Amino acid sequence: MPVKTSTSDPARMLTVALIGNPNTGKSTLFNALTGGQARIGNYPGVTVEKKVGKFTHNGQSITLVDLPGTYSLSPRSADEMVSVDVLLGKQPGVSVPDAVICIADASNLERNLYLFSQVKDVGLPMVLVLNMSDVAASRGVKIDVDGLRAKLGVVVIETSAHQRQGVNELRDAILKVAEQDKIPPTRLFPEQFYAECNQLSAWLAKQGKSNVPFYLLERMILDVHGQTEERTALPGLADYLQECRLRLANSGVKVPSCETKVRYDWIRNQLHGVVVRKESHDLTPSDRIDRIITHKLWGTFTFVLLMFLVFQMIYPFAQPIMGLVETAQNAVSGLFEELISPGTFRSLVVDGVIAGVGSVIIFVPQIVLLFTFIALMEDCGYMARAAFLMDKLMTRIGLSGKSFLPLMSSFACAIPGVMATRVIENKRDRMLTMLIAPLMSCSARLPVYVLMIAAFIPATTYLNGWVGLKGIVLFVMYALGAVVAIPIAWIFKKLFFPGETPPFVMELPAYKWPSANIVFSRVYDQTKAFVVRAGSLIFCVTIVVWALGYFPEDHTQQHAVISQIEALESTMAPEADPTPQLEELYAQQRQISGELIRDSYLGQMGKAIEPAVKPLGWDWRIGIGAIASFPAREVIIATLGTIFSLGGDVDEEDAGLQETLKAAKWPDGSPLFTIPVALSIMVFFALCAQCGATLMVIRRETNSWRWPMFTFTYMTVLAYVAAFLTYQIGTAVL
Secondary structure, X not given: OOOOOOOOOOOOOEEEEEEEOOOOOHHHHHHHHHOOOEEEEEOOOOOOEEEEEEEEEOOEEEEEEEOOOOOOOOOOOHHHHHHHHHHOOOXXXXXXXXXXXXXXXXXXXXXXXXXXXXXXXXXXXXXXEEEOHHHHHHXXXXXXXXXXXXXXXXXXXXXXXXXXXXXXXXXHHHHHHHOOXXXXXXXXXXXXXXXXXXXXXXXXXXXXXXXXXXXXXXXXXXOOOOHHHHHXXXXXXXXXXXXXHHHHHHOOOOOOHHHHHHHHHHHHHHHOOOEEEOOOOOOXXXXXXXXXXXXXXXXXXXXXXXXXXXXXXXXXXXXXXXXXHHHHHHXXXXXXXXXOXXXXXXXXXHHHHHHHHHHHHOOHHHHHHHHHHHHHHHHHOHHHHHHHHHHHHHHOOOOOHHHHHHHHHOOOXXXXXXXXXXXXXXXXXXXXXXXXXXXXXXXXXXXXXXXXXXXXXXXXXXXXXXXXXXXHHHHHHHHHHHHHXXXXXXXXXXXXXXXXXOOOOOOOOXXXXXXXXXXXXXXXXXXXXXXXXXXXXXXXXXXXXXXXXXXOOOOHHHHHHHHHHHHHHHOOOXXXXXXXXXXXXXXXHHHHHHHHHHHOHHHHHHHHOHHHHXXXXXXXXXXXXXXXXXOOOOHHHHHHHHHOOOOXXXXXXXXXXXXXXXXXXXXXXXXXXXXXXXXXXXHHHXXXXXXXXXXXXXXXXXXXXXXXXXXXXXXXXXXHHHHHHXXXXXXXHO
């Protein structure tokens, strides 16, 4: 094989893959090597996140590809196949790696070297990184690095990534191994196995599939119902592989159990004499803490208390910053209103562009806070314990313990909740969690609940005034989505993600103080990913809804009235009360705005769907509110204010809006809003996907339009049926 181009040539960009088990400090090492500079996206056609960073060492430019954390290279899905494709140079958009960094926990080498042995079989030049060497030393683990290097036949570097120890030595090692040819794979299996691989290669060649990498041949035979078999998709391949496995079983090589035995036998042999553990049964500090943190009773209590504090802090802490964002948005809007005369262009800039940007930025404070808490819990080692505690509960509905935090996050906002599903390695669990996360009642639904409850739910109290009917209804609305999510998750598991929930396997890392650099880097990456990847889609949706609410009517009269109002306001003292003339113009503006939105494309859509929403107790005006609230649920408040000629600056606690809704009538004179109608609206908004931003984030996270469209469809149907039953039963009973 020809020698590779020398790494001393700065014109040549090296590509290096980084792979390792979860909780080995892989992300920390990635940030230490790249300085935290990374591009984040998705690999084509899958939900796996693509994280690529660049750095320069000794004049050589290097691209570092961070592969998903995994315990094995046995792909069971298209997502898990990504790592194999990258290592074999078959992943679009990623160059063939010049070298591989395999990171391992120095305190638990036996388990970590299982993945190393699989990666080594690929044949790429490798560096084995023994990370957290300081933790290993504190546990009495002594490693003869030179002896291990000689036995494994690869470069071995000790590091402590969170302290930046050994990072420069690793950079030197990367340049050294990148100049090497491919390393010969370790032949661990009996000769019968390799003979079957050769026969499989010959059979594939006859089918027109020649030059299949030998590593894929191994995986086809070893991985029963594996992704490699599905990827080849040849008629008769499954039968041929079954015959291979039968012949191997008859010769004493049982697939797939033989792989685990063969690899661990090899690992124990490699570690013999080079790894010495302190013969002591003393409990480590982590063990002592875990006696409480993972305890069935005290651990659960600690977890519930911590989650309560986290989510109590997210909304109150984010609210002042969100208020500043709204203030800044209003200030910018006011500036452009002064610079641009009333007209279509000003409406586009103020109500479309500025409102669109604001609808993206307004979520940033919550996202920053949530991912700060997640990063802190992950880096200190608590997140693994939380997932362990919740696994038994979540398994009952077909999820894993890692699904709990994203679902809890969604009660604050579904957007960071959906993004938080990235902590779930298993694709099926991640997709299922993502599909039910929008059912959790987020804070954006609260204005709808408050308006309907304040206006139409009686102030009845029970237990001598300790319990109020209004509070009960609010609690039921918040709990409704979570309760409904349980059967929905079970159904989706059976229909779309069949199969047993995989065993919960997670290392409980040692506790440590979180690194400020790591926490900041993670929060920055996630926030940037939201703003860049989902923000553009949310912005576009906002512009579309503005256009639907603005066109096709002539706004000349409205613009003239606005010009008169602004001219009069400019002559008044800042604190002066409006004059009767100004009050009349305000009323005229509200009346015109109501008429314009009723005749807009949005209004026409509302009237068109009135026959469909009438069984819910709604008329076309409520229908317009539901459609207009697609970018954000709370928009229905301002929309109802405009439709009923109160202006768009009302809020859910506005007494005038509440009284106007109470006085609203059907054409026959009967009340439009009743208790069953109010309940119907609340149930619909509790279950419907009335949040374009969430759907856009699902689109970015899944890299497909299929799942956001599915989420919108199933939630809309679910909400419609539930609202229909609520109204019909409520009308019959009340």
